[in-house]
Amino acid sequence: MKRLILIRHSKSNWDDSDVDDYNRSLSKRGARDANFMSELLAKKIDKPDLIITSPATRAVKTAEFFADAFDIDDEKIISDIGIYERGSKYIIQLLKDLDNSIQSVMIIGHNPDITTLSNYLSGEYYDNIPTTGIIGIDFSIQSWSDLESKQGKLLLYETPKKYSKKSK
Numbered sequence: 001m002k003r004l005i006l007i008r009h010s011k012s013n014w015d016d017s018d019v020d021d022y023n024r025s026l027s028k029r030g031a032r033d034a035n036f037m038s039e040l041l042a043k044k045i046d047k048p049d050l051i052i053t054s055p056a057t058r059a060v061k062t063a064e065f066f067a068d069a070f071d072i073d074d075e076k077i078i079s080d081i082g083i084y085e086r087g088s089k090y091i092i093q094l095l096k097d098l099d100n101s102i103q104s105v106m107i108i109g110h111n112p113d114i115t116t117l118s119n120y121l122s123g124e125y126y127d128n129i130p131t132t133g134i135i136g137i138d139f140s141i142q143s144w145s146d147l148e149s150k151q152g153k154l155l156l157y158e159t160p161k162k163y164s165k166k167s168k
Helices: 028-044 057-070 081-085 088-096 113-122
Strands: 002-008 050-053 077-079 104-109 134-139 153-158
Touching: 002 113, 028 057, 028 153, 050 057, 057 077, 057 104, 081 088, 081 104, 088 104, 088 113, 104 113, 113 134
Parallel strands: 002 104, 050 077, 050 104
Antiparallel strands: 002 134, 134 153
């Protein structure tokens, strides 16, 4: 069995109009949500073998919260520009190319790709995965190369809004 955890980066800071999209960091709310959701997820699932994140600042900062919550070593965190630049088809190929010793992987990226991947792989339909939204999908496959559309079984869907009174 293989497990995929898809996470949309936390809410970014739009206060400084001089900062480009790639370099926008997290807002205060984004940092608070990332902290809360990472701790929540660490109580619900086993530690992933690997985190692959977009190198955009807001995604990297989100990944840091999840890596801390799961106590994941730095060498198990990979930054891949394709997650930022190339879209959901690229991410599917990235998953298919994973070494089969990896049983569980966390991808931290952007919309519309996180929503598109969630819908494509789980067969569920989500209009929009919100910032710091988490989708967990299990696959009854032995090899990542066997990953196909609608093959996954939804493990969890968590959003900060579901816990908004608790995370403030």
